[in-house]
Amino acid sequence: xxxxxxxxxxxxxxxxxxxxxxxxxxxxxxxxxxxxxxxxxxxxxxxxxxxxxxxxxxxxxxxxxxxxxxxxxxxxxxxxxxxxxxxxxxxxxxxxxxxxxxxxxxxxxxxxxxxxxxxxxxxxxxxxxxxxxxxxxxxxxxxxxxxxxxxxxxxxxxxxxxxxxxxxxxxxxxxxxxxxxxxxxxxxxxxxxxxxxxx
Amino acid sequence: xxxxxxxxxxxxxxxxxxxxxxxxxxxxxxxxxxxxxxxxxxxxxxxxxxxxxxxxxxxxxxxxxxxxxxxxxxxxxxxxxxxxxxxxxxxxxxxxxxxxxxxxxxxxxxxxxxxxxxxxxxxxxxxxxxxxxxxxxxxxxxxxxxxxxxxxxxxxxxxxxxxxxxxxxxxxxxxxxxxxxxxxxxxxxxxxxxxxxxx
Numbered sequence: 001x002x003x004x005x006x007x008x009x010x011x012x013x014x015x016x017x018x019x020x021x022x023x024x025x026x027x028x029x030x031x032x033x034x035x036x037x038x039x040x041x042x043x044x045x046x047x048x049x050x051x052x053x054x055x056x057x058x059x060x061x062x063x064x065x066x067x068x069x070x071x072x073x074x075x076x077x078x079x080x081x082x083x084x085x086x087x088x089x090x091x092x093x094x095x096x097x098x099x100x101x102x103x104x105x106x107x108x109x110x111x112x113x114x115x116x117x118x119x120x121x122x123x124x125x126x127x128x129x130x131x132x133x134x135x136x137x138x139x140x141x142x143x144x145x146x147x148x149x150x151x152x153x154x155x156x157x158x159x160x161x162x163x164x165x166x167x168x169x170x171x172x173x174x175x176x177x178x179x180x181x182x183x184x185x186x187x188x189x190x191x192x193x194x195x196x197x198x199x
Numbered sequence: 200x201x202x203x204x205x206x207x208x209x210x211x212x213x214x215x216x217x218x219x220x221x222x223x224x225x226x227x228x229x230x231x232x233x234x235x236x237x238x239x240x241x242x243x244x245x246x247x248x249x250x251x252x253x254x255x256x257x258x259x260x261x262x263x264x265x266x267x268x269x270x271x272x273x274x275x276x277x278x279x280x281x282x283x284x285x286x287x288x289x290x291x292x293x294x295x296x297x298x299x300x301x302x303x304x305x306x307x308x309x310x311x312x313x314x315x316x317x318x319x320x321x322x323x324x325x326x327x328x329x330x331x332x333x334x335x336x337x338x339x340x341x342x343x344x345x346x347x348x349x350x351x352x353x354x355x356x357x358x359x360x361x362x363x364x365x366x367x368x369x370x371x372x373x374x375x376x377x378x379x380x381x382x383x384x385x386x387x388x389x390x391x392x393x394x395x396x397x398x
Contacts, residue, residue: 006253030286
C-alpha cells in the first residue's frame with residue numbers, strides 16, 4: 001500500500017472504533033486528510049476534550065462533566081424510582097422516550113461468564129449502597145432483552161428481592177410501528193403472554 | 200438531551216464525517232468517552248498529524264507525505280502509461296488490484312456542471328503539462344462509471360485526441376452506477392485487463 005505513513009496510522013486508529021471496518025476507516029481517513037484543516041483540528045480537539053472532561057457520575061455512573069450529573073441533581077426527578085441500565089447509551093435511549101421521570105443506575109456492562117464478566121465487574125456494589133441509604137419505592141430493571149441482559153436482570157432480581165423493594169422489568173412485546181407478520185416468534189410469544197385487558 | 204457539553208460537541212463533529220449519521224456519531228462518541236485515555240489521545244493525534252503532514256504530490260496530485268510521492272519516484276513504474284482518476288481513494292483501489300504498473304494523475308473531482316464544477320476546477324491543466332513534457336504511450340481514463348465520471352472521460356477524450364496519444368478506458372466490468380472505490384479488487388483487475396482503446 002503506498003499510503004503516506006500518517007494516513008496508515010490514522011486508518012489503524014479509526015479501525016479500533018466499534019462498527020468501523022477497514023473500508024470505512026480508509027474512507028474516513030482520506031476524507032479527513034482532504035478536509036479543511038480547521039475541521040480536522042476541531043474533530044481532534046473534540047475527541048481530546050470529551051475524553052479528558054467526561055467522567056462517571058459518582059452517584060449513578062452515567063457519563064457527565066459535572067459530578068453529580070444533571071439527572072442526579074435534578075429536583076424534578078422522582079428519587080424513589082431507580083432505573084438500572086447496562087450502559088450510558090441506554091440512559092440516552094430512555095431519556096429520548098420521555099417516559100421516565102425517576103433516576104438511573106448504570107452498571108457499565110452485563111453479566112457474561114464466557115467473557116469473564118462476573119457481578120464484581122459491574123457497578124452492583126454501588127447499587128446496593130444506594131438502595132441502603134435511601135427508601136426506594138421501585139427498582140426498574142432495564143437491561144437489554146438479550147442473553148446477557150436477561151441473566152443480569154435475573155441475578156439482580158434475586159439479589160434485591162430480600163430487600164423488600166418493588167422490582168419491575170421493562171415490558172416485552174411488539175415494537176411500535178412494526179408489522180406483526182415480521183415479528184419473530186419469541187417476541188410474539190412474549191407479547192401474547194403480556195397481553196392486557198382493555199377496559 | 201442530558202449529554203455533557205463536550206460529548207454533544209464531539210457528536211456534532213463526528214456527524215460531519217461522510218456516512219456518519221446521528222446514531223453512529225452518538226455510538227462513536229460514547230465509545231470514545233469510555234475508551235482508555237491513551238486510545239482517545241492516539242486517535243486525536245493521528246487525525247491532527249495526518250491532516251498536517253499529508254500534502255498533494257506536486258506531480259500526480261495524490262496524497263503523500265513526501266513530494267514527489269512514492270509512486271512518482273518509483274523507477275519500477277512504467278512512465279509511458281498514465282492512469283487518470285478522480286480521487287486519491289481511486290489510486291488506492293487500483294493499487295490494491297495489483298494490475299497496473301504505470302503512473303497516475305489525480306483530477307481531484309469530476310465534471311459536474313450542476314454543482315458548478317467545470318474543467319478549470321479539476322487538475323486538467325496539470326495533466327496537459329505532463330503530457331506535453333513526456334512521450335506518453337497511453338492515457339488510461341479511469342474515472343468512475345457514473346454520470347460525472349462518464350462526462351469527465353468524454354471531455355478528456357476530446358481534449359487529448361488531437362495530441363495523438365493512445366487513449367483507453369477501463370472496461371465495463373465495473374458495475375454501472377457504482378463508485379470505483381467500492382469495487383472489489385478482482386473486478387478492478389478485470390476492468391484494467393479489458394481496457395479498450397478509444398478510436
